[in-house]
Amino acid sequence: MDKRNQIISQLEMNKNISDSELAALLETDINEAQPDARTEASLSEDSSLDLFLFESADRVRKNVYGTDVYVRGLIEFTNYCKNNCYYCGIRCGNSALSRYRLSREEIMVCCRTGHKLGFRTFVLQGGEDDYYKDDILCAIISDIKTNYPDCAVTLSIGEKPYESYKAYFDAGADRYLLRHETADDEHYHKLHPESMSLQNRKECLWNLKEIGYQVGSGFMVGSPFQKTEHLIKDIRFLQELKPEMIGIGPFLTHGDTPFKDQKSGSLELTLRLLAILRLMFPNALIPATTALGTISPDGRELGLKAGANVVMPNLSPVQVRKQYSLYDNKICTGEEAAECKGCLERRVISAGYKMVVSRGDFKK
Numbered sequence: 172m173d174k175r176n177q178i179i180s181q182l183e184m185n186k187n188i189s190d191s192e193l194a195a196l197l198e199t200d201i202n203e204a205q206p207d208a209r210t211e212a213s214l215s216e217d218s219s220l221d222l223f224l225f226e227s228a229d230r231v232r233k234n235v236y237g238t239d240v241y242v243r244g245l246i247e248f249t250n251y252c253k254n255n256c257y258y259c260g261i262r263c264g265n266s267a268l269s270r271y272r273l274s275r276e277e278i279m280v281c282c283r284t285g286h287k288l289g290f291r292t293f294v295l296q297g298g299e300d301d302y303y304k305d306d307i308l309c310a311i312i313s314d315i316k317t318n319y320p321d322c323a324v325t326l327s328i329g330e331k332p333y334e335s336y337k338a339y340f341d342a343g344a345d346r347y348l349l350r351h352e353t354a355d356d357e358h359y360h361k362l363h364p365e366s367m368s369l370q371n372r373k374e375c376l377w378n379l380k381e382i383g384y385q386v387g388s389g390f391m392v393g394s395p396f397q398k399t400e401h402l403i404k405d406i407r408f409l410q411e412l413k414p415e416m417i418g419i420g421p422f423l424t425h426g427d428t429p430f431k432d433q434k435s436g437s438l439e440l441t442l443r444l445l446a447i448l449r450l451m452f453p454n455a456l457i458p459a460t461t462a463l464g465t466i467s468p469d470g471r472e473l474g475l476k477a478g479a480n481v482v483m484p485n486l487s488p489v490q491v492r493k494q495y496s497l498y499d500n501k502i503c504t505g506e507e508a509a510e511c512k513g514c515l516e517r518r519v520i521s522a523g524y525k526m527v528v529s530r531g532d533f534k535k
């Protein structure tokens with residue numbers, strides 16, 4: 172058996188491998204320095220490695236989740252953000268963007284539509300927007316839980332004080348997504364302004380865990396200045412945190428950010444990392460992200476085949492979708508929720524899986 176296939180088998184069996192073995196899997200086809208130097212033989216070696224890796228990841232996901240794919244109705248309720256992350260299209264420094272906020276009533280309309288379509292999880296996602304004070308957010312959360320007691324509420328609204336996280340949890344929020352983006356301090360500072368810190372981000376994640384949320388974290392693949400050693404640190408941090416959900420996606424450029432001239436991340440490396448994460452975290456809820464679908468027309472199908480088990484159709488009102496512009500050319504900004512769900516369902520079926528009506532909680 173090829174050495175790298177042996178590493179994959181070992182990863183499947185032990186859910187862990189060494190740093191050098193991780194590097195051997197991550198670096199195989201990423202010949203950044205000399206992209207033209209790749210031979211046909213190395214290309215085909217790499218695709219057989221990927222095939223073996225994806226098949227192993229798929230086997231592991233099927234052992235835990237069968238062919239079920241969970242659906243999350245994504246409600247992007249505000250594109251205001253007080254932060255200025257260098258990679259993000261809705262950063263406060265982007266004056267070219269027109270801003271919006273959804274009212275409590277508008278959010279409830281999204282939930283009503285989503286519930287009729289069979290969604291049993293609503294993800295409230297937004298920038299860090301202090302307009303929504305804790306009492307407003309708690310009222311929205313408890314409204315959703317009262318009207319749809321069979322549904323889970325996931326929040327994705329950034330860094331907040333412990334008391335705020337606790338208040339949302341007490342109001343009924345079940346899950347919280349907060350990607351750490353990079354677990355290397357120096358790299359973190361190359362992606363974020365001075366006012367932000369990896370230490371605070373990590374502290375937020377630990378607080379969320381302590382409160383009792385199902386926690387999601389993750390990182391960008393191919394972000395500017397990223398090296399293999401950073402990716403290994405990201406994986407090691409996730410092993411320490413043990414999140415229930417893991418979200419990764421390729422870095423994609425946005426024309427109105429300081430990183431507009433940087434190169435986007437690659438589909439191949441994102442898929443490979445996704446599969447590695449599935450092998451390390453057999454029970455994790457891992458989405459095939461919109462960013463994957465943006466980088467490649469069949470990116471989400473490939474993500475599912477590489478171990479992902481969650482999709483997130485957009486439930487936000489169509490008139491605001493384009494304004495939630497995290498990166499350029501974002502897909503799914505023109506369709507109504509029902510069309511979005513139908514399109515995703517067809518993709519899920521074509522990849523060999525089935526979309527289920529379920530809260531889709533983490534299986535312990």
Ligand code: SF4
Pocket residue numbers: 252253254255256259260261262263297298299329
């Ligand atoms: S990445 Fe998040 S915190 Fe940073 S600017 Fe964008 S929305 Fe705000």
